Amino acid sequence: DASSGGTLLSKSYNEGFELIESITANTYQWPTARANSAPAKKPAGIHEVSESTALSTQIAQLSNMMKTFMTTPVKAPEPVKVVTNSAEVACVYCGGGHLFEDCPGNPVS
Secondary structure, X not given: XXXXXXXXXXXXXXXXHHHHHHHHHHHOOOOOXXXXXXXXXXXXXXXXXXXXXXXXXXXXXXXXXXXXXXXXXXOOOOOOOOOOOHHHOOOOOOOOOOOHHHOOOOOOO
């Protein structure tokens, strides 16, 4: 409205058209700051990380893994039970009082 010297709708079609044409002819040659400085849009879901940030993250993860490994209490291994009485022997296959190697159900024996 300010460019038309009143209201744009009060002008005739030809006057309004000429006004808009002159405005576009004068403004196309002046680039806008927004058109030149607008960042390129990135596809959704993609997050770019610099190499130094990625390496820092990996080092932090390794450090946490080492802390966890070093602070976890170590359980003592259970001692191996030596069988001295043959009554304590049980076959793992049939449950009999013999070793698996001597089991009649073992196809090798």
